[in-house]
Amino acid sequence: MSGRWLGAAGLLAAYAVVAARAPKVPGRRERAVFERVNDSGGQPWLRVPQQWGTPWTLPAVAALAAVRRQGRWAVVVLACLPVEKGIEVATKKVRPRPRPLYVQPTVLRDDAPIEGGSMPSGHAALSACSTLMLAPLVPRPVTAVMTAVVGLSAWTRVHQGAHEPVDVAAGLLLGSGIGLAATELGTHWPGRRQRPGPTVA
16 A cells, blocks of 8 residues: 555544544633634735635646646546535534534634534635645645645634634545545556656746
């Protein structure tokens, strides 16, 4: 078994553990972290990195792959979206966790939702997965920047009052696990002549 498969399995196993063991009501420490981030004042510019965690990111990466004539890679990238959303929705049904608003005083910003389950953060999951799928198509400096954007996107969801810290951590585990598995699948697709190599900076 390759390192990517092992990494993906480890990340998804960690996600399963977090999803299964996270308390329905956040503990004192988690609430304290949330309060510190959520009360840090309005920062409208955070709306920009947040967009990297929206559902359009994976189709955008797939479109780039198609332009680069990496059709099979584009198919694998597109397949990540229903997989991620399927696991996300299933988790929220099986292990419902209330939004921060119903647990502690919360400052709601921008489009922070107040309905539905809070764990995992779909924005965190999609941003992590999208960055992993983008990496083989762009120069390394771009990947480094987008990795930082992943962290900002996750932080923003806590700042907006949409998620508790454990929710975004779970999302990062889920998205990274799916992204690593998809990268391995796309790289070793049966009949594939060559993998999409990193673009030279």
